Amino acid sequence: MSDSTPSTPATGAKTMATAMRTDLCGTLRAEHEGTTVTVCGWVDRRREHGEHLAFIDLRDYTGIVQAVVDGNHDMRVEYVARITGTVAARPADTANPDLPTGEIELRDCEVEILSIAEPPPFPMDERTGVDETIRLRHRYVDMRKARMQRNLRTRAKVNSAVRGAMEEQGFVEIETPMLIASTPEGARDFVVPSRQKPGNFYALPQSPQIFKQLCMVGGIDRYYQIARCMRDEDLRADRQFEFMQLDAEASFVTQEDVFEFISHAVREATEAVTGERPGEIPHMTWNDAMERFGSDKPDTRFGMELVNLTDLFAETEFNAFKAERIMGIRLEGGAELSRNKLDDLTDMVKRWGGKGLVWMKVEDDKSLNSPVAKFCSESELTGIVERLEAEPGDICFLVADRLRRTQHLLGLLRVELGRPPVTEGGFNFLWVVDFPLFEEINEDGKPIPLHHPFTMPHPDDVDLLNTAEGEELLEVRSQSYDLVLNGWELGSGSVRIHRSDIQSRIFEMLGIGAEEAQLKFGFLLDAFKYGAPPHAGFAFGLDRLTALLAGEENIREVIAFPKTQSGGDPLTQAPTPVADAHLEELGLRVLPPAE
């Protein structure tokens, strides 16, 4: 446990002494020499030297301390013990400089076994990786290790810092319900059957969105909550069914105010964990993010930016390059990639939905070595080298496709080829601003909103909104924004529509009639009739922020009891069937499994 960094409990307790112990194992030092202490913990290791001498490393969350006992104690690994002894300097030349407690040991020990234990289901040392399912099945043992101790305590620090930052800025903590009405928008809802009204269901909240807006109508002015959110969508390294968000909303603000509030919170959290305060968080427009990084959540820790080559190929003879958009990226030193590897990358791009991937290796004379070079003109080839600023030994990758797909594919490829490990490159927060209001135009010619239909259009685009038709509507920007950290979307927010004339116009454009709007969002629209302040808000994922700050590439590592990718809990076996009588009471019947 040498890398544990505890001693300051997140609770802010003044002492961790109890009726059973005086000190924590990892906190004893030479300055305690001569004092008699009592420590409690788990046996980390025993080293026996016959019946007269044995060393016991006793472990708690702060680290380990060596106790010198005689060899007659039957103390095995993970036994829980209470040891009272005198803190003494170790004999000359036996100090262990690798251990914070390495200068001292406990002597004349009185040992009390509090619990015996079976051997742990996996090695307790941190050197060998253990299958995650086995760790999760025995999470209570896994949690004893330094990694989980560190991560869960980091998480508590993040929560605490974020909470403090919001309080400091005058935000009021309001708890919103977990059993709410299902809304058809957004992610798939988790649903809870109602016993009192069989056939009816509550939904678990995907976010407190509606309620926080109601709080604004209610004059709360600045609301926040550390909220559990539930979405029944497929799991990933950065996604669990249930996750925690810092959810906030404020009245009489612009998006700049929101940036201030939230930036403060994440900078406080970062400082609390790393000890270093991040600088001002830069802004980037959504359009720039897509053009330069091919992603709305760009990882700005590294370059390899996308370069637009479309005009170079305006009159190309090469059919594959007769596309709406041609872009390229350059991988430094990539010319040494094997043909096998390049084939793998091409397959990958095809799996992502691309038609293919063109690669061009830069030779010593800056000519391009590529299977498709013969289809390109001299000026096209030299143009590629110039635009991508390619040097001998580099490789250029080109994709030609529809605009969005070209950006998307190269954005994925860029991350695949260039992304640094999670622990490198620092913490590059980024505000992505000016998201488009609409994602696409459906077959009926109606626009589909990128966020929810209450997102305020960009003030400069209101005229466009009123005049644009068809594809032009995609140019309309909104007052919505994302916070990104090292290529992960931490969260998003927007300025909300509080004026019924604008809201009606948006509903009309979306093809949502007055009746439908009333049915779906009636209670919110009703509330707005009674005096809605201009308001805006944000929410960001605490699991994701914690994972990145802890140097983990998987949020399961910062969650005490996470689910596997298929949504199961190896510890409790959830989800499980329920008794027929229970279903009966709820008015439910389970269908036979679909063929």
Place this chain on the structure above:
RNA sequence: GGUCCUGUGGUGCAGUUUGGAGUGCACGCCGCCCUGUCAAGGCGGAGGUCGCGAGUUCAAAUCUCGUCAGGACCGCCA
């Protein structure tokens, strides 16, 4: 919904390409020895339905198909 990877004593691996007796390594576990170790050391020992099921074969951990579990990603996640 899809693509890819993985599954071998308690744990982590090798063995699978090219079929030939459950073969090997490290850690752990059990017993004995050991008075200064700290990833202690020495000696001895136990422990496996090679995820599961079919198929091919004289013969399958190894090849084929299916299935289950886990992971990464695409779709999805307003």
